Amino acid sequence: MPADRSPDQPAAVPLCDIALQYRNHQDEIEAAVLGVLRSGQAILGPVVAAFEQEAADYCHATHALGCGSGTDALLLALHALDIGPGDEVILPPFTFFATVGSVTRVGATPVFVDVDPDTYNIDPALIEAKITPRTRAIMPVHLFGRCADMDAIWNIADRHGLYVIEDAAQSFGSDYRGRRCGTLGVVSCFSFYPSKNLGTLGDAGMVTTNNPDLHKKMAALRNHGSDVKYYHKYVGWNARIDAVHAAILKVKLPHVDAWIEGRRAAAGRYDAMIAAQGLDGFFERPVPNPSGLHTFNQYVVRVANGQRDALMKHLKAENVGCEVYYPLPLHQQECLTHLGHRAGDFPVSEAAAKSVLALPIFPEITEAQQTRVVDVCRQFTRQQSRQAA
Numbered sequence: 001m002p003a004d005r006s007p008d009q010p011a012a013v014p015l016c017d018i019a020l021q022y023r024n025h026q027d028e029i030e031a032a033v034l035g036v037l038r039s040g041q042a043i044l045g046p047v048v049a050a051f052e053q054e055a056a057d058y059c060h061a062t063h064a065l066g067c068g069s070g071t072d073a074l075l076l077a078l079h080a081l082d083i084g085p086g087d088e089v090i091l092p093p094f095t096f097f098a099t100v101g102s103v104t105r106v107g108a109t110p111v112f113v114d115v116d117p118d119t120y121n122i123d124p125a126l127i128e129a130k131i132t133p134r135t136r137a138i139m140p141v142h143l144f145g146r147c148a149d150m151d152a153i154w155n156i157a158d159r160h161g162l163y164v165i166e167d168a169a170q171s172f173g174s175d176y177r178g179r180r181c182g183t184l185g186v187v188s189c190f191s192f193y194p195s196k197n198l199g200t201l202g203d204a205g206m207v208t209t210n211n212p213d214l215h216k217k218m219a220a221l222r223n224h225g226s227d228v229k230y231y232h233k234y235v236g237w238n239a240r241i242d243a244v245h246a247a248i249l250k251v252k253l254p255h256v257d258a259w260i261e262g263r264r265a266a267a268g269r270y271d272a273m274i275a276a277q278g279l280d281g282f283f284e285r286p287v288p289n290p291s292g293l294h295t296f297n298q299y300v301v302r303v304a305n306g307q308r309d310a311l312m313k314h315l316k317a318e319n320v321g322c323e324v325y326y327p328l329p330l331h332q333q334e335c336l337t338h339l340g341h342r343a344g345d346f347p348v349s350e351a352a353a354k355s356v357l358a359l360p361i362f363p364e365i366t367e368a369q370q371t372r373v374v375d376v377c378r379q380f381t382r383q384q385s386r387q388a389a
């Protein structure tokens with residue numbers, strides 16, 4: 001027991017418990033890692049190829065390529081589609097920075113479209129107004145494990161001849177009308193950052209595609225643009241996945257469906273507990289998803305009456321993990337001021353940034369842990385109403 005905790009204090013609840021998942025599969029993972037270390041084949045090789053095949057099969061895609069991170073995956077997709085200076089890419093401003101960072105780093109111009117207040121995903125009704133002759137691609141993000149409104153996005157992309165690149169970093173295993181993430185765009189981009197639905201113990205990512213030419217080009221790009229060693233067809237870079245991470249991911253992949261079920265069960269329990277505790281006026285819970293499997297990479301509530309930051313402080317003081325994804329929309333980031341946006345340009349994203357809060361969720365979270373989370377929230381609302389009285 002940590003020194004700062006007295007015996008009668010309830011146990012801390014982490015936002016995410018990476019070490020627990022590791023302990024649950026420690027023997028298998030360590031054997032796989034040692035296998036790589038002892039083989040001397042640490043760069044690409046058979047373990048990487050085997051993981052790629054299994055991951056492609058899982059996503060129902062014909063090709064998968066491991067790469068260094070989710071950011072590398074986005075960069076590979078953009079480079080493979082020759083998107084660069086003079087081109088525009090449409091994306092939401094309410095997502096992790098890498099989505100816009102990758103577009104900016106290839107020299108293209110990010111064009112933001114606000115999100116839907118119910119799903120936090122790009123609002124298709126606002127896309128067409130932002131299309132210009134320079135637009136090349138739409139990059140929907142399936143935020144928190146819930147797929148974007150793909151029918152509407154595909155329809156717009158078809159009519160305007162645009163690529164769809166899915167940022168599926170948070171939604172490995174999610175599906176949209178029976179189709180898994182990994183086939184919802186011409187290229188799909190995944191991250192295996194430790195806290196994602198499928199996570200390694202370090203950095204890794206993956207691209208999937210059903211297009212053999214793009215697959216071949218991305219395979220070269222991730223390896224300095226070369227098919228044949230020391231002959232460079234493209235200016236690529238080193239975007240390879242480490243064989244050690246491929247080995248870990250290969251061990252973890254067969255468990256991912258059970259983990260997703262664990263996340264979904266936990267989300268269902270939060271829904272019931274929040275309703276039962278009378279917190280439905282205080283929280284707006286995630287809206288049900290009629291169009292496919294929400295994998296709840298995060299369980300995000302909207303907190304009423306500007307009380308989000310005070311609640312967060314209270315949760316942290318009670319050793320309950322929580323996090324704001326994301327506190328500052330991308331159009332307001334310091335490094336993007338040259339785009340000329342200002343506060344008020346994307347009101348749904350800006351309001352979300354001020355009110356959302358992610359509660360602890362991970363496949364192994366227990367009902368007791370969730371009860372503690374909701375109790376602490378309930379405590380907070382009681383204190384607030386006492387102070388108001």
Ligand SMILES: *Cc1c(COP(=O)(O)O)cnc(C)c1O
Nearest residue numbers: 069070071096098169170191193
């Ligand atoms: C995690 C994440 C990424 C980037 O992944 P890294 O592996 O950290 O580079 C990109 N987009 C979104 C939406 C993410 O959540």
